[in-house]
Amino acid sequence: MTQSRPAKRYSVFALAREAMSYHMNWPEAWRSPAPKPRYDVVIVGAGGHGLATAYYLGKNYGITNVAVIEKGWLGGGNTGRNTTIIRSNYLQDPSAAIYEKARSLFEDLSQDLNYNVMFSPRGLLMLAQTHHEVRGYRRTVYANNLQGVSTEWIEPAKVKELVPIINLNGPRYPVLGALYQARGGTARHDAVAWGYARACSAMGMDIIQQTEVTGISTEGGKVTGISTTRGDIACGKLGLVVAGHSSVVADMAGFRLPIESLALQALVSEPIKPCMDVVVMANTVHGYMSQSDKGEMVIGGGTDGFNNYTQRGSFHHVEETVRALIETFPMISRLKMLRQWGGIVDMTGDRSPILSKTPVDGIFVNCGWGTGGFKAIPGSGWAMAELMATGASPLTEEFSMYRFREGKFIDESVAAGVAH
Amino acid sequence: MLTLECPYCGVKAEETELAAGGEAHLKRFGPGSSDADFDGYMFMRKNPKGVHFERWRHVYGCGKWFLAARDTATLEVFGTYPAQTSEPPAELQAKIKAKRPTWEGYK
Numbered sequence: 001m002t003q004s005r006p007a008k009r010y011s012v013f014a015l016a017r018e019a020m021s022y023h024m025n026w027p028e029a030w031r032s033p034a035p036k037p038r039y040d041v042v043i044v045g046a047g048g049h050g051l052a053t054a055y056y057l058g059k060n061y062g063i064t065n066v067a068v069i070e071k072g073w074l075g076g077g078n079t080g081r082n083t084t085i086i087r088s089n090y091l092q093d094p095s096a097a098i099y100e101k102a103r104s105l106f107e108d109l110s111q112d113l114n115y116n117v118m119f120s121p122r123g124l125l126m127l128a129q130t131h132h133e134v135r136g137y138r139r140t141v142y143a144n145n146l147q148g149v150s151t152e153w154i155e156p157a158k159v160k161e162l163v164p165i166i167n168l169n170g171p172r173y174p175v176l177g178a179l180y181q182a183r184g185g186t187a188r189h190d191a192v193a194w195g196y197a198r199a200c201s202a203m204g205m206d207i208i209q210q211t212e213v214t215g216i217s218t219e220g221g222k223v224t225g226i227s228t229t230r231g232d233i234a235c236g237k238l239g240l241v242v243a244g245h246s247s248v249v250a251d252m253a254g255f256r257l258p259i260e261s262l263a264l265q266a267l268v269s270e271p272i273k274p275c276m277d278v279v280v281m282a283n284t285v286h287g288y289m290s291q292s293d294k295g296e297m298v299i300g301g302g303t304d305g306f307n308n309y310t311q312r313g314s315f316h317h318v319e320e321t322v323r324a325l326i327e328t329f330p331m332i333s334r335l336k337m338l339r340q341w342g343g344i345v346d347m348t349g350d351r352s353p354i355l356s357k358t359p360v361d362g363i364f365v366n367c368g369w370g371t372g373g374f375k376a377i378p379g380s381g382w383a384m385a386e387l388m389a390t391g392a393s394p395l396t397e398e399f400s401m402y403r404f405r406e407g408k409f410i411d412e413s414v415a416a417g418v419a420h
Numbered sequence: 421m422l423t424l425e426c427p428y429c430g431v432k433a434e435e436t437e438l439a440a441g442g443e444a445h446l447k448r449f450g451p452g453s454s455d456a457d458f459d460g461y462m463f464m465r466k467n468p469k470g471v472h473f474e475r476w477r478h479v480y481g482c483g484k485w486f487l488a489a490r491d492t493a494t495l496e497v498f499g500t501y502p503a504q505t506s507e508p509p510a511e512l513q514a515k516i517k518a519k520r521p522t523w524e525g526y527k
Binding site: 245247248251256257258259260261304305306307308309310312314315316349404405 | 421422435436439440442443455456458459460462463464465466467468469472474490492493494495
């Protein structure tokens with residue numbers, strides 16, 4: 001087990017020391033090396049999932065001759081574009097296992113990485129606004145309790161107590177109760193990527209940004225390396241962790257994935273005083289909202305219906321989401337929106353991810369997180385590292401890319417009914 | 421905003437008037453086919469970054485299904501055509517090839 005630490009730990013003493021030189025001499029958080037000709041493991045994609053995979057390969061299995069290759073900049077894809085929600089209130093057992101693993105790793109991630117990821121277990125509500133939803137969420141509560149995931153069903157009065165700004169008696173969709181996960185919440189999305197990157201770099205791993213993978217070479221059905229815009233790199237094992245571009249990279253390796261790439265949008269308002277200290281998701285009307293530490297209301301909505309790689313979404317989805325949220329939270333009706341953006345999400349047919357071996361020996365994929373990947377980053381990395389290091393992981397067993405052929409879907413269309 | 425011309429009623433419809441239906445020209449495999457063929461038809465998708473042939477339905481118009489050729493990386497629409505065809509019309513393919521010389525072609 002490698003337990004190497006960043007050369008200079010972040011601490012109150014470090015803060016005092018660096019204050020002596022007016023904070024002009026902080027060391028860089030991670031190195032930007034030139035690629036070496038060969039690595040034991042190459043991970044494509046330096047988002048949260050890719051960096052977490054590299055981190056746990058080093059931490060849990062002592063594999064540190066690792067490169068993480070990134071086309072753009074670190075954490076600039078969906079890791080920097082999501083609404084930072086963390087929860088594990090899924091229905092099926094395999095989902096509960098991996099999402100709860102992730103949520104529990106978030107609890108001491110700041111200490112583990114020596115980097116403040118601002119994990120805030122502020123509580124999360126999924127509103128039930130139809131009788132079907134009431135039944136569905138009550139079922140989820142029972143399932144979660146059997147899975148060891150702490151969630152509860154709460155009545156409208158308790159919802160109002162937790163969220164004073166909510167309008168319970170909407171004209172079309174009154175709030176009939178909610179699925180409440182008190183241990184859910186948010187974290188700082190960029191910090192999760194930065195913290196993992198810094199820890200990986202400290203273990204001697206190379207994070208190579210601004211380098212696009214242009215080809216994958218195989219020999220006798222086994223991976224031998226990749227071609228990039230900065231030359232060829234040989235590798236023993238290859239992990240593809242590229243979210244929306246999974247199909248493009250899989251195509252280079254000569255296989256297809258059961259994935260379609262769609263645009264998903266989010267937006268934030270101007271900052272206002274603290275008014276809501278939980279995360280609220282409203283799946284029937286299709287919107288969800290939380291308040292960031294800066295005071296902005298962070299809002300997310302639905303995906304477009306058509307394949308898209310442009311990181312731009314259609315305006316009418318933003319309009320639908322905002323219209324629904326104004327009914328639910330009348331006080332936000334005069335808020336101005338500051339920013340709106342889109343990310344490319346990789347959707348599978350059953351709305352569950354793929355962590356799997358592939359038809360090419362030595363290539364592993366971690367994709368298909370669709371609209372809800374951020375919350376899973378630590379658990380996904382943990383499981384993917386185990387899969388890549390040992391060839392099998394109890395957490396990834398059910399998430400094989402071959403489950404569709406075998407009819408073993410992990411149907412999470414209810415838990416993931418709203419993009420988040 | 422995405423605008424497609426319905427090849428049946430000739431209306432230039434914007435996307436709120438339409439419903440996307442995923443990849444076009446799938447070869448269907450039913451009972452009796454191999455697991456790999458059925459898996460390929462049912463679940464596996466090309467999902468290309470670039471030229472994509474796809475199904476659309478003019479939901480709030482004539483209600484009919486039609487097909488479109490579109491670039492998923494730029495949202496440029498190359499053309500639309502009726503659904504009663506097993507592959508894209510030759511002139512449309514030529515038009516795409518002229519605009520995207522590196523396109524590997526339909527298939």
